[in-house]
Amino acid sequence: MSIVNTVPFRFDIVGSFLRPEKLKSARSKFAKGEITAEELKSVEDESIKELVEKQKNIGLKVATDGEFRRSWWNLDFYWGLQGTRKIESQESHSFKGINLRGESVLLTGKISGESHPFIEHFKYVKKIAAKDIVVRQTIPSPTQFLLQLVSPSNLENTKAFYPEKEALIQDIVKAYKTVIKDLYDAGCRNVQLDDCSWGQFFEGRSKAFDQDRSHDEQRKAEKVRVNNLVLNDRPKDLIITTHICRGNYRSAWASFGGYEPVAEVLFGKQNVDAYYLEYDSDRAGGFEPLRYINGNKKVVLGLITSKTPELENKEETIKRIHEASQYVDLDKLYLSPQCGFASTEEGNILTEEEQWAKLKFIKEISEEVWGNT
DSSP states (O other), X not given: OOGGGGOSOSBOOOXXXXXXXXXXXXXXXXXXXXXXXXHHHHHHHHHHHHHHHXXXXXXOSEEOOTTTTOSBSSHHHHHTSEEEEEEEOOOOOEETTEEOOSEEEEEEEEEEOTTOHHHHHHHHHHHHSOTTSEEOEEEEOHHHHHHHHTSTTTHHHHHHHOSSHHXXXXXHHHHXXXXXXXXXXXXXXEEEEEEOGGGGGSSBOOTTSOOOOTTHHHHHHHHHHHHHHHHTTOOTTOEEEEEEOSOOBTTBOSOBOOSHHHHHHHHHHOOOSEEEEEOSSGGGOOSGGGGGOOTTOEEEEEEEOSSSSSOOOHHHHHHHHHHHTTTSOXXXXXXXXXXXXXXXXXXXXXXXXXXXXXXHHHHXXXXXXXXXX
């Protein structure tokens, strides 16, 4: 059996890591025009190489580039698509009282996915990682991109190129399929779709989301349809998973509430291989919504927070794993942090040492629950 067929792993990660100081410094110098793009890339290459080695040494069977070449978990991907451009945004979004940096994306033409820079980013990690390590590529979900383009601040610009929403959806799907095919051709066998867009249906959702709930059922159906259009007809050995997020910016969050409002559609009808779910606090609700997990789908429990440095109680964490097993068989459950450690380059409020301590703790728990698998 190929190692990729075992994705996810009992001891797993979501994707992003805290940026080392030398990388932060290089990015700052590049922004000021003090170093060239090639000099920045050299620091990125070196930092990613060191990160991949650390992931292997701690016992992970999967590696990412930590999103070290990105500023944002989502916007950098959008900016890499054809027909888009980066803009400074005056629109203010806040995560639990913290205002995000004012950057966004606008369309300049029709969307397509050729020559996306993430392909070369993947190739570099693939080249330096050991052969027994799965190199995972994280990208924002197609519905996350759609939500961005039809938000109130973007809608007028989007309609200039796509008067009809269905045409927009079809081009987003085609662009994603192009990127995923190019990743596959480059050797990628594990793509993770990061998705905060389901947060618009949770009990406490960000003010950035439309507050009118009268069309929620249609929106849920549209969301799963768009994602499945991208997921359908993929190669059998390409594992596509999704991480459902409630927001992660400098340890702050955007939405709260359990999965029940979306569980039947999200868990029952979306054609992913596994779900990485946030379960690190009471904000995520209980495990009951997992009853909708069907088929051979797997669930990675994000029981360990990436937002704060303190280690959770081990016995309580193990107890919660077994509580979740009332709804999903234990052999289909896995463990990870609830999110990445740096969804944006600012990173969460903990140190690199504390970040690695969290992962060691997850490994320790996973071995106690499932053995050394």
